[in-house]
Amino acid sequence: MTTITNSPETLRAAMVDTIKAAGHATSPAVEQAMRTVARHDFVPEATVEDAYSDIAVITKRAGDGSALSCASVPTVVAMMLDQLQVQPGNRILEIGAGTGYNAALLAQLTGPGGSVTTVDIDPEVTAGARRGLDATGNQHVEVITRDGSLGASENAPYDRIIFTVGAWDLTPAFWEQLAPGGRLVVPLRWRAQTQSVAFVRDCDALVSDSMELCGFVPMIGQEGERSGAIDGSGLVTLYWDVDQTIDAAKLGGVLDQERETVWSDVLVGPEEPFDGIWLRMTGRDSRICRVSADRAAVDTDLCKPAIPIRSPALAEENSLAYLAIRKVEQGRFELGAIGHGTHGGNLAAQLCDEIEAWNHDRNARPTVRAYPASTLRPAISFDGDLNHEVIEKVEARLVVSVA
Structure with missing residues (x-):
C-alpha cells in the first residue's frame, strides 16, 4: 500500500x-x-x-x-x-x-x-x-x-x-x-x-x-506583573502591574459576596473579537486588570468571566467587576459585567459604559507612546485633551491615549 x-x-x-x-x-x-x-x-x-x-x-x-x-x-x-x-x-x-x-x-x-x-x-x-x-x-x-x-x-x-x-x-x-x-x-x-x-x-x-x-513566551527577568488568588481554593486569580494599587488580600472572599450583574445591550457574533474593550480601557482607567478562572470556578458558578482564562476586570479596594457574556439569540451574545463587593455594582456599570464606548467605533485603537523612565514629565506628550493613562514600568514609561 x-x-x-x-x-x-x-x-x-x-x-x-x-x-x-x-x-x-x-x-x-x-x-x-x-x-x-x-x-x-x-x-x-x-x-x-x-x-x-x-x-x-x-x-x-x-x-x-x-x-x-x-x-x-x-x-x-x-x-x-x-x-x-x-x-x-x-x-x-x-x-x-x-x-x-x-x-x-x-x-x-x-x-x-x-x-x-x-x-x-x-x-x-x-x-x-x-x-x-x-x-x-x-x-x-x-x-x-x-x-x-x-x-x-x-x-x-x-x-x-x-x-x-x-x-x-x-x-x-x-x-x-x-x-x-x-x-x-x-x-x-x-x-x-x-x-x-x-x-x-x-x-x-x-x-x-x-x-x-497576540501572546508570546515571556522574556526572562522581567517581573513587573503581580498576581494573587482571590478565593480560598485558589481557583480565581487576579493579574495586575507593579505600579497599580491593587491588593489581592483586600479582595479575598469577594466572590462570595452578593453579585450584581449589568448588561450593556451590545451584541457580538460568535467569531467577533471584543478585546478592543480591554485595550481601550488601559488608556482610560488605572484600575484595569485581568481575571482568570479555573474550570471548577466556572462550573460551580463562583466566577464566570466572558473568557475564563483571560478577561478584563476593574478592581477597587474590596470590590471587583469583570466582563461577562450571555447568549441571547441564535448566534448572538450580549456583553455585560458582574460585580461583587461594596462597589461591585458601580464597577459593573462603569465597565458597561466602556463596552458601549467601544461599540461606537470597534476598530479604534489608542495611541501608545513609550519613553525611557528617566524622561522628565514636561517632555512627554499627552495628546492634548485626549483621555490618557501613564503606566510606569521599571525602565520605561507608557502613555496610552484614547479619543
Missing part, C-alpha cells in the same frame, strides 16, 4: 494561502518570503504537516511543561512582519532567536544589502538557530547568545528591531540602538494583556502606529 503525502512545497503554499485568508502577509515582499523560506528545515523534530500548519511548534519546554522556545504561529509571524515594514538594505535586530526561521525571513526581506542580527539568552536556543540558519544558506545572519534586553550594540544602529518574545518592559538599549525614524515591533504587555505594537522612533519617543492582540 502506498501512502500519498503532500510535498513541503505544496504544504507551504497552502500555509501562505491560509495566512492571506486571515488578512496577513499583505505586503508582497512578506508573502514572497514566506513562500520561499522552508519552515520545516527549522523544526526538524516536527512532522512536515505540523511545520506548515497554523500552529506554534514548541521546541523547548520547562520542567513544568510550559514553553520556553518555539516557532511562532505562522499567521502571527506574517502579521508582525507586515508591521515591521522591512525595506531592502535595512539593518535588523531580532530579540528571541527561536528556531532561526524568523531570522531567515528577515534576511530574505532585507536582501544582500542589509544585515540581520538575532539575540537569545539561551545557548541551546542560539545553537539550534545557528544550525538551522547554516543548513539553509543563511550563514551571514549573526547569532548572539546574550540577554535580549541588552540588544546588540556592536551592530547598531538598526533600522528595524523586532521582538519574537513577549516583553513587559523596554530597556534603554532600544532607544540607543534604534535609528531615528526606525521601526520597533514588540509583543508588549501592560495591564495584563499583550499587543504586538509597531512603534516608530520620534526623537526620544516611540510612537505606535498599529497594534494587534
Whole structure:
C-alpha cells in the first residue's frame, strides 16, 4: 500500500494561502518570503504537516511543561512582519532567536544589502538557530547568545528591531540602538494583556502606529506583573502591574459576596473579537486588570468571566467587576459585567459604559507612546485633551491615549 503525502512545497503554499485568508502577509515582499523560506528545515523534530500548519511548534519546554522556545504561529509571524515594514538594505535586530526561521525571513526581506542580527539568552536556543540558519544558506545572519534586553550594540544602529518574545518592559538599549525614524515591533504587555505594537522612533519617543492582540513566551527577568488568588481554593486569580494599587488580600472572599450583574445591550457574533474593550480601557482607567478562572470556578458558578482564562476586570479596594457574556439569540451574545463587593455594582456599570464606548467605533485603537523612565514629565506628550493613562514600568514609561 502506498501512502500519498503532500510535498513541503505544496504544504507551504497552502500555509501562505491560509495566512492571506486571515488578512496577513499583505505586503508582497512578506508573502514572497514566506513562500520561499522552508519552515520545516527549522523544526526538524516536527512532522512536515505540523511545520506548515497554523500552529506554534514548541521546541523547548520547562520542567513544568510550559514553553520556553518555539516557532511562532505562522499567521502571527506574517502579521508582525507586515508591521515591521522591512525595506531592502535595512539593518535588523531580532530579540528571541527561536528556531532561526524568523531570522531567515528577515534576511530574505532585507536582501544582500542589509544585515540581520538575532539575540537569545539561551545557548541551546542560539545553537539550534545557528544550525538551522547554516543548513539553509543563511550563514551571514549573526547569532548572539546574550540577554535580549541588552540588544546588540556592536551592530547598531538598526533600522528595524523586532521582538519574537513577549516583553513587559523596554530597556534603554532600544532607544540607543534604534535609528531615528526606525521601526520597533514588540509583543508588549501592560495591564495584563499583550499587543504586538509597531512603534516608530520620534526623537526620544516611540510612537505606535498599529497594534494587534497576540501572546508570546515571556522574556526572562522581567517581573513587573503581580498576581494573587482571590478565593480560598485558589481557583480565581487576579493579574495586575507593579505600579497599580491593587491588593489581592483586600479582595479575598469577594466572590462570595452578593453579585450584581449589568448588561450593556451590545451584541457580538460568535467569531467577533471584543478585546478592543480591554485595550481601550488601559488608556482610560488605572484600575484595569485581568481575571482568570479555573474550570471548577466556572462550573460551580463562583466566577464566570466572558473568557475564563483571560478577561478584563476593574478592581477597587474590596470590590471587583469583570466582563461577562450571555447568549441571547441564535448566534448572538450580549456583553455585560458582574460585580461583587461594596462597589461591585458601580464597577459593573462603569465597565458597561466602556463596552458601549467601544461599540461606537470597534476598530479604534489608542495611541501608545513609550519613553525611557528617566524622561522628565514636561517632555512627554499627552495628546492634548485626549483621555490618557501613564503606566510606569521599571525602565520605561507608557502613555496610552484614547479619543
